[in-house]
Amino acid sequence: MHLKFLAHGTGSARKAAKYLLGAMDAAGKERGGVEVLRGDPHQVAAVADALPFEHRYTSGVIAWAPEDQPTDKQIEAVVDAFEKTAWAGLDFDRYAWTAVLHREHGGGAHVHVLAARCDLETGRSLNSKCP
Template structure:
Protein backbone atom coordinates (compact mmCIF):
# COMPACT_ATOMS: atom_id res chain seq x y z
CA UNK A 1 0.00 0.00 0.00
CA UNK A 2 1.16 3.52 -0.69
CA UNK A 3 -0.13 7.08 -0.42
CA UNK A 4 0.28 9.73 -3.09
CA UNK A 5 -0.64 13.43 -3.06
CA UNK A 6 -1.32 14.99 -6.46
CA UNK A 7 0.35 18.23 -7.56
CA UNK A 8 -2.93 20.07 -7.99
CA UNK A 9 -5.22 22.18 -5.85
CA UNK A 10 -5.56 25.73 -7.19
CA UNK A 11 -8.71 25.39 -9.29
CA UNK A 12 -12.42 24.89 -8.83
CA UNK A 13 -13.76 22.06 -6.70
CA UNK A 14 -15.83 20.53 -9.47
CA UNK A 15 -12.79 19.12 -11.29
CA UNK A 16 -11.29 16.80 -8.65
CA UNK A 17 -14.65 15.83 -7.14
CA UNK A 18 -16.32 14.96 -10.44
CA UNK A 19 -13.25 13.08 -11.64
CA UNK A 20 -13.22 10.60 -8.77
CA UNK A 21 -17.01 10.14 -8.94
CA UNK A 22 -17.55 10.02 -12.71
CA UNK A 23 -18.84 6.82 -14.26
CA UNK A 24 -16.32 7.20 -17.11
CA UNK A 25 -12.58 7.84 -17.12
CA UNK A 26 -10.77 10.62 -19.00
CA UNK A 27 -11.01 8.62 -22.23
CA UNK A 28 -14.77 8.12 -21.93
CA UNK A 29 -14.45 4.45 -20.95
CA UNK A 30 -17.01 3.18 -18.43
CA UNK A 31 -15.51 2.44 -15.04
CA UNK A 32 -16.63 -1.03 -14.06
CA UNK A 33 -17.28 -1.41 -11.18
CA UNK A 34 -18.40 2.18 -10.76
CA UNK A 35 -16.74 4.46 -8.18
CA UNK A 36 -18.19 4.04 -4.69
CA UNK A 37 -18.72 7.01 -2.39
CA UNK A 38 -17.52 5.91 1.05
CA UNK A 39 -17.57 9.11 3.06
CA UNK A 40 -18.37 12.78 2.66
CA UNK A 41 -20.73 15.07 0.77
CA UNK A 42 -19.53 15.84 -2.79
CA UNK A 43 -21.47 19.08 -3.21
CA UNK A 44 -20.39 20.32 0.21
CA UNK A 45 -16.75 19.65 -0.68
CA UNK A 46 -17.14 21.53 -3.98
CA UNK A 47 -18.81 24.49 -2.27
CA UNK A 48 -16.13 24.71 0.40
CA UNK A 49 -13.30 24.62 -2.14
CA UNK A 50 -14.95 27.30 -4.28
CA UNK A 51 -15.48 29.55 -1.25
CA UNK A 52 -11.77 29.77 -0.43
CA UNK A 53 -9.50 32.67 -1.34
CA UNK A 54 -6.31 30.72 -0.66
CA UNK A 55 -3.94 29.94 -3.51
CA UNK A 56 -4.03 26.26 -2.50
CA UNK A 57 -7.74 25.48 -2.25
CA UNK A 58 -7.66 21.71 -1.86
CA UNK A 59 -5.45 18.65 -1.51
CA UNK A 60 -6.21 15.46 -3.37
CA UNK A 61 -4.54 12.12 -3.58
CA UNK A 62 -4.89 8.37 -3.49
CA UNK A 63 -4.15 5.46 -1.18
CA UNK A 64 -3.35 2.63 -3.57
CA UNK A 65 -3.22 -1.05 -2.65
CA UNK A 66 -1.29 -3.72 -4.52
CA UNK A 67 -3.49 -6.51 -5.93
CA UNK A 68 -1.99 -8.91 -3.39
CA UNK A 69 -3.08 -6.66 -0.48
CA UNK A 70 -6.79 -7.43 -1.04
CA UNK A 71 -8.03 -5.21 1.83
CA UNK A 72 -11.40 -5.99 3.40
CA UNK A 73 -14.07 -3.34 3.91
CA UNK A 74 -13.23 -3.33 7.61
CA UNK A 75 -9.57 -2.71 6.83
CA UNK A 76 -10.46 0.10 4.42
CA UNK A 77 -12.56 1.80 7.07
CA UNK A 78 -9.72 1.48 9.57
CA UNK A 79 -7.22 2.89 7.05
CA UNK A 80 -9.47 5.89 6.35
CA UNK A 81 -9.93 6.63 10.06
CA UNK A 82 -6.22 6.23 10.73
CA UNK A 83 -5.28 8.46 7.79
CA UNK A 84 -7.55 11.22 9.07
CA UNK A 85 -6.10 10.92 12.57
CA UNK A 86 -2.64 11.41 11.06
CA UNK A 87 -3.45 14.06 8.45
CA UNK A 88 -5.65 16.11 10.79
CA UNK A 89 -3.76 15.39 14.01
CA UNK A 90 -5.09 17.47 16.91
CA UNK A 91 -8.31 18.42 15.12
CA UNK A 92 -11.83 17.19 15.74
CA UNK A 93 -13.94 15.86 12.82
CA UNK A 94 -16.03 19.05 12.75
CA UNK A 95 -12.92 21.07 11.88
CA UNK A 96 -12.31 19.54 8.46
CA UNK A 97 -14.09 18.20 5.40
CA UNK A 98 -12.88 15.25 3.34
CA UNK A 99 -14.40 13.15 0.57
CA UNK A 100 -13.50 9.46 0.12
CA UNK A 101 -14.26 7.45 -3.03
CA UNK A 102 -13.30 3.84 -3.72
CA UNK A 103 -12.08 2.78 -7.19
CA UNK A 104 -11.87 -0.89 -8.21
CA UNK A 105 -12.14 -0.59 -12.00
CA UNK A 106 -8.50 -1.00 -13.04
CA UNK A 107 -8.90 -4.65 -14.01
CA UNK A 108 -6.17 -6.14 -11.83
CA UNK A 109 -8.18 -6.49 -8.59
CA UNK A 110 -6.50 -3.40 -7.20
CA UNK A 111 -8.26 -1.09 -4.73
CA UNK A 112 -7.74 2.68 -4.63
CA UNK A 113 -9.06 5.13 -2.05
CA UNK A 114 -9.23 8.60 -3.61
CA UNK A 115 -9.65 11.64 -1.39
CA UNK A 116 -10.27 15.37 -1.79
CA UNK A 117 -10.14 17.81 1.14
CA UNK A 118 -10.56 21.62 1.19
CA UNK A 119 -7.52 23.33 2.72
CA UNK A 120 -9.41 25.06 5.52
CA UNK A 121 -10.09 24.66 9.24
CA UNK A 122 -13.89 24.85 9.29
CA UNK A 123 -13.96 26.43 12.76
CA UNK A 124 -11.24 29.08 12.51
CA UNK A 125 -11.37 29.64 8.75
CA UNK A 126 -7.57 29.42 8.60
CA UNK A 127 -5.63 27.61 5.88
CA UNK A 128 -5.09 23.91 6.57
CA UNK A 129 -2.55 22.06 4.42
CA UNK A 130 -2.38 18.39 5.38
CA UNK A 131 0.68 17.71 3.21
CA UNK A 132 3.15 20.60 3.50
CA UNK A 133 6.84 20.17 2.61
CA UNK A 134 8.35 17.61 4.97
CA UNK A 135 5.08 15.80 5.65
CA UNK A 136 6.65 12.53 4.52
CA UNK A 137 8.19 12.33 8.01
CA UNK A 138 4.81 11.22 9.30
CA UNK A 139 3.05 9.84 6.22
CA UNK A 140 5.87 7.37 5.55
CA UNK A 141 5.73 5.89 9.09
CA UNK A 142 1.95 5.77 8.74
CA UNK A 143 2.26 3.84 5.47
CA UNK A 144 4.93 1.54 6.92
CA UNK A 145 2.85 0.82 10.02
CA UNK A 146 -0.07 -0.43 7.96
CA UNK A 147 2.04 -2.41 5.51
CA UNK A 148 3.93 -4.14 8.30
CA UNK A 149 0.95 -4.81 10.55
CA UNK A 150 -1.25 -6.11 7.70
CA UNK A 151 1.55 -7.76 5.69
CA UNK A 152 0.78 -5.61 2.65
CA UNK A 153 3.17 -4.95 -0.22
CA UNK A 154 5.76 -2.27 0.56
CA UNK A 155 6.76 0.24 -2.16
CA UNK A 156 9.86 1.17 -0.15
CA UNK A 157 11.19 -2.40 -0.17
CA UNK A 158 14.65 -2.08 -1.80
CA UNK A 159 14.29 -5.51 -3.39
CA UNK A 160 11.19 -4.27 -5.24
CA UNK A 161 12.85 -1.12 -6.56
CA UNK A 162 16.51 -2.14 -6.84
CA UNK A 163 16.77 -2.09 -10.64
CA UNK A 164 14.75 1.08 -11.11
CA UNK A 165 15.22 4.82 -10.74
CA UNK A 166 16.05 5.48 -7.05
CA UNK A 167 13.61 7.50 -4.98
CA UNK A 168 10.59 6.94 -7.19
CA UNK A 169 7.67 4.65 -6.42
CA UNK A 170 5.08 2.96 -8.57
CA UNK A 171 2.22 5.17 -7.54
CA UNK A 172 -0.40 5.82 -10.14
CA UNK A 173 -2.19 4.09 -12.95
CA UNK A 174 -3.07 5.36 -16.43
CA UNK A 175 -6.27 7.05 -15.24
CA UNK A 176 -4.40 9.08 -12.65
CA UNK A 177 -1.78 9.95 -15.26
CA UNK A 178 -4.47 11.32 -17.54
CA UNK A 179 -6.03 13.20 -14.62
CA UNK A 180 -2.75 15.00 -13.99
CA UNK A 181 -2.20 15.70 -17.69
CA UNK A 182 -5.70 17.12 -17.96
CA UNK A 183 -5.11 19.39 -14.95
CA UNK A 184 -6.09 23.02 -14.83
CA UNK A 185 -2.50 24.28 -15.18
CA UNK A 186 0.33 22.95 -17.38
CA UNK A 187 2.69 20.63 -15.57
CA UNK A 188 6.28 21.64 -15.06
CA UNK A 189 8.68 19.52 -17.08
CA UNK A 190 10.17 17.80 -14.00
CA UNK A 191 6.72 17.03 -12.59
CA UNK A 192 5.59 15.55 -15.90
CA UNK A 193 8.75 13.46 -16.15
CA UNK A 194 8.31 12.12 -12.62
CA UNK A 195 4.64 11.35 -13.20
CA UNK A 196 5.36 9.39 -16.39
CA UNK A 197 8.16 7.49 -14.66
CA UNK A 198 5.97 6.59 -11.69
CA UNK A 199 3.25 5.31 -14.00
CA UNK A 200 5.73 3.08 -15.83
CA UNK A 201 7.20 1.78 -12.59
CA UNK A 202 3.78 0.68 -11.48
CA UNK A 203 3.29 -1.23 -14.72
CA UNK A 204 6.63 -2.94 -14.07
CA UNK A 205 6.36 -3.73 -10.36
CA UNK A 206 2.62 -4.20 -9.80
CA UNK A 207 0.88 -5.00 -13.09
CA UNK A 208 4.01 -6.74 -14.44
CA UNK A 209 3.15 -6.09 -18.09
CA UNK A 210 6.54 -4.66 -19.06
CA UNK A 211 9.52 -6.89 -19.85
CA UNK A 212 11.71 -4.63 -22.03
CA UNK A 213 11.94 -1.16 -23.58
CA UNK A 214 9.66 -2.10 -26.46
CA UNK A 215 6.95 -2.84 -23.90
CA UNK A 216 7.58 0.58 -22.35
CA UNK A 217 7.12 2.22 -25.75
CA UNK A 218 3.89 0.29 -26.36
CA UNK A 219 2.56 1.20 -22.90
CA UNK A 220 3.27 4.89 -23.48
CA UNK A 221 1.65 4.87 -26.92
CA UNK A 222 -1.43 3.10 -25.55
CA UNK A 223 -1.70 5.88 -22.96
CA UNK A 224 -1.77 8.61 -25.60
CA UNK A 225 1.92 9.50 -25.78
CA UNK A 226 3.87 9.94 -28.99
CA UNK A 227 7.48 8.77 -29.13
CA UNK A 228 9.34 11.47 -31.05
CA UNK A 229 12.87 10.11 -30.66
CA UNK A 230 14.61 6.93 -29.51
CA UNK A 231 18.25 6.86 -28.37
CA UNK A 232 20.38 4.11 -26.92
CA UNK A 233 19.59 5.21 -23.36
CA UNK A 234 16.63 7.58 -23.70
CA UNK A 235 13.17 8.16 -25.14
CA UNK A 236 11.67 11.53 -26.03
CA UNK A 237 7.88 11.70 -25.70
CA UNK A 238 5.09 14.21 -26.03
CA UNK A 239 1.36 14.27 -25.33
CA UNK A 240 -1.47 16.48 -26.58
CA UNK A 241 -2.09 17.72 -23.03
CA UNK A 242 1.57 18.38 -22.23
CA UNK A 243 2.47 20.97 -24.84
CA UNK A 244 6.14 20.06 -24.52
CA UNK A 245 8.59 17.26 -25.20
CA UNK A 246 9.90 15.19 -22.32
CA UNK A 247 13.17 13.25 -22.41
CA UNK A 248 13.18 10.07 -20.30
CA UNK A 249 16.76 8.98 -19.77
CA UNK A 250 18.74 6.10 -18.26
CA UNK A 251 17.67 3.06 -16.24
CA UNK A 252 14.50 1.53 -17.67
CA UNK A 253 14.76 3.63 -20.84
CA UNK A 254 18.01 1.99 -22.01
CA UNK A 255 17.45 -0.24 -25.04
CA UNK A 256 19.06 -3.23 -23.28
CA UNK A 257 17.10 -2.87 -20.03
CA UNK A 258 15.34 -5.92 -18.57
CA UNK A 259 13.57 -6.11 -15.19
CA UNK A 260 15.20 -8.10 -12.43
CA UNK A 261 13.50 -11.36 -11.44
CA UNK A 262 10.69 -10.76 -8.98
CA UNK A 263 12.12 -11.30 -5.49
CA UNK A 264 10.91 -14.18 -3.35
CA UNK A 265 10.21 -14.01 0.35
CA UNK A 266 13.86 -14.73 0.98
CA UNK A 267 16.34 -11.99 1.61
CA UNK A 268 19.49 -11.42 -0.38
CA UNK A 269 21.36 -13.64 2.09
CA UNK A 270 18.92 -16.47 1.40
CA UNK A 271 17.22 -16.19 4.76
CA UNK A 272 13.60 -15.38 5.46
CA UNK A 273 13.19 -12.28 7.65
CA UNK A 274 12.37 -13.35 11.20
CA UNK A 275 9.18 -12.41 12.96
CA UNK A 276 11.25 -10.61 15.59
CA UNK A 277 12.82 -8.42 12.89
CA UNK A 278 9.37 -7.50 11.58
CA UNK A 279 8.08 -6.78 15.08
CA UNK A 280 11.11 -4.61 15.77
CA UNK A 281 10.52 -2.56 12.63
CA UNK A 282 6.83 -2.27 13.44
CA UNK A 283 7.70 -0.96 16.90
CA UNK A 284 10.01 1.64 15.36
CA UNK A 285 7.48 2.99 12.85
CA UNK A 286 4.75 2.95 15.50
CA UNK A 287 6.91 5.16 17.70
CA UNK A 288 7.54 7.59 14.84
CA UNK A 289 3.84 7.76 14.09
CA UNK A 290 2.89 8.24 17.74
CA UNK A 291 5.34 11.13 17.99
CA UNK A 292 3.36 12.99 15.35
CA UNK A 293 -0.17 12.12 16.44
Protein backbone atom coordinates in the same frame (compact mmCIF):
# COMPACT_ATOMS: atom_id res chain seq x y z
CA MET B 1 -0.41 0.10 -0.23
CA HIS B 2 0.78 3.44 -1.54
CA LEU B 3 -0.21 7.00 -0.56
CA LYS B 4 0.42 9.86 -2.95
CA PHE B 5 -0.63 13.49 -2.73
CA LEU B 6 -1.31 15.03 -6.11
CA ALA B 7 -0.10 18.40 -7.40
CA HIS B 8 -3.66 19.66 -7.91
CA GLY B 9 -5.26 22.20 -5.62
CA THR B 10 -5.45 25.56 -7.37
CA GLY B 11 -8.12 24.77 -9.95
CA SER B 12 -11.76 23.83 -9.64
CA ALA B 13 -12.57 21.49 -6.77
CA ARG B 14 -15.97 20.96 -8.41
CA LYS B 15 -14.23 19.39 -11.41
CA ALA B 16 -12.14 17.23 -9.06
CA ALA B 17 -15.29 16.01 -7.29
CA LYS B 18 -16.95 15.29 -10.64
CA TYR B 19 -13.96 13.15 -11.63
CA LEU B 20 -14.09 11.24 -8.33
CA LEU B 21 -17.74 10.37 -8.85
CA GLY B 22 -17.47 9.61 -12.57
CA ALA B 23 -17.99 6.17 -14.06
CA MET B 24 -14.86 6.53 -16.23
CA ASP B 25 -11.22 6.90 -15.19
CA ALA B 26 -8.71 9.38 -16.64
CA ALA B 27 -7.88 6.95 -19.46
CA GLY B 28 -11.55 6.68 -20.44
CA LYS B 29 -11.97 3.17 -19.06
CA GLU B 30 -15.07 2.23 -17.11
CA ARG B 31 -14.45 1.85 -13.40
CA GLY B 32 -15.39 -1.37 -11.62
CA GLY B 33 -17.27 0.62 -9.00
CA VAL B 34 -17.44 3.98 -7.22
CA GLU B 35 -18.43 4.38 -3.57
CA VAL B 36 -18.31 7.44 -1.31
CA LEU B 37 -16.77 6.31 1.98
CA ARG B 38 -16.59 9.63 3.82
CA GLY B 39 -18.06 13.08 3.42
CA ASP B 40 -19.94 14.68 0.55
CA PRO B 41 -17.75 15.42 -2.50
CA HIS B 42 -20.07 18.21 -3.67
CA GLN B 43 -20.05 19.93 -0.28
CA VAL B 44 -16.25 19.69 -0.01
CA ALA B 45 -15.94 21.16 -3.50
CA ALA B 46 -18.31 24.02 -2.65
CA VAL B 47 -16.28 24.87 0.47
CA ALA B 48 -12.96 24.67 -1.37
CA ASP B 49 -14.10 26.69 -4.38
CA ALA B 50 -15.33 29.47 -2.07
CA LEU B 51 -11.94 29.89 -0.36
CA PRO B 52 -9.89 33.02 -1.09
CA PHE B 53 -6.59 31.10 -1.05
CA GLU B 54 -4.53 30.16 -4.08
CA HIS B 55 -4.28 26.56 -2.85
CA ARG B 56 -7.91 25.76 -2.02
CA TYR B 57 -7.88 21.98 -1.86
CA THR B 58 -5.65 18.96 -1.41
CA SER B 59 -6.12 15.73 -3.30
CA GLY B 60 -4.45 12.40 -2.99
CA VAL B 61 -4.84 8.71 -3.58
CA ILE B 62 -4.38 5.64 -1.40
CA ALA B 63 -3.79 2.68 -3.71
CA TRP B 64 -3.38 -1.05 -3.43
CA ALA B 65 -1.88 -3.39 -6.00
CA PRO B 66 -4.40 -5.72 -7.67
CA GLU B 67 -2.86 -8.73 -5.92
CA ASP B 68 -3.44 -7.08 -2.51
CA GLN B 69 -7.23 -7.26 -2.94
CA PRO B 70 -7.98 -5.37 0.29
CA THR B 71 -11.19 -6.21 2.11
CA ASP B 72 -13.77 -3.56 2.93
CA LYS B 73 -12.69 -3.79 6.57
CA GLN B 74 -9.03 -3.17 5.66
CA ILE B 75 -9.95 -0.22 3.45
CA GLU B 76 -12.07 1.30 6.24
CA ALA B 77 -9.20 0.88 8.72
CA VAL B 78 -6.77 2.67 6.39
CA VAL B 79 -9.22 5.52 5.75
CA ASP B 80 -9.80 5.89 9.50
CA ALA B 81 -6.04 5.99 10.15
CA PHE B 82 -5.55 8.51 7.35
CA GLU B 83 -8.18 10.83 8.84
CA LYS B 84 -6.69 10.60 12.34
CA THR B 85 -3.23 11.41 10.99
CA ALA B 86 -4.16 14.15 8.50
CA TRP B 87 -6.23 16.14 10.99
CA ALA B 88 -4.60 15.09 14.26
CA GLY B 89 -5.94 17.08 17.18
CA LEU B 90 -8.83 18.67 15.26
CA ASP B 91 -12.48 17.92 15.90
CA PHE B 92 -14.26 16.47 12.86
CA ASP B 93 -16.36 19.61 12.40
CA ARG B 94 -13.25 21.73 11.72
CA TYR B 95 -12.36 20.17 8.37
CA ALA B 96 -14.16 19.24 5.16
CA TRP B 97 -13.05 16.14 3.29
CA THR B 98 -14.29 13.22 1.30
CA ALA B 99 -12.93 9.78 0.48
CA VAL B 100 -14.15 7.98 -2.63
CA LEU B 101 -13.38 4.33 -3.33
CA HIS B 102 -12.72 3.25 -6.90
CA ARG B 103 -12.87 -0.47 -7.57
CA GLU B 104 -10.89 -1.71 -10.53
CA HIS B 105 -11.74 -4.62 -12.77
CA GLY B 106 -9.47 -7.46 -11.67
CA GLY B 107 -9.63 -6.74 -7.95
CA GLY B 108 -7.59 -3.57 -7.49
CA ALA B 109 -8.83 -0.69 -5.39
CA HIS B 110 -7.84 2.87 -4.61
CA VAL B 111 -9.32 5.64 -2.51
CA HIS B 112 -9.25 9.24 -3.67
CA VAL B 113 -9.14 11.91 -0.99
CA LEU B 114 -10.31 15.49 -1.56
CA ALA B 115 -10.06 18.05 1.24
CA ALA B 116 -10.74 21.76 1.48
CA ARG B 117 -7.60 23.50 2.76
CA CYS B 118 -9.34 25.45 5.49
CA ASP B 119 -9.95 25.20 9.21
CA LEU B 120 -13.73 25.58 9.26
CA GLU B 121 -13.68 27.09 12.75
CA THR B 122 -11.05 29.79 12.19
CA GLY B 123 -11.26 30.28 8.42
CA ARG B 124 -7.49 30.03 8.20
CA SER B 125 -5.62 28.01 5.61
CA LEU B 126 -4.99 24.41 6.65
CA ASN B 127 -2.52 22.03 5.02
CA SER B 128 -3.44 18.46 5.93
CA LYS B 129 -0.51 16.85 4.12
CA CYS B 130 3.11 16.63 5.09
CA PRO B 131 5.49 18.85 3.09
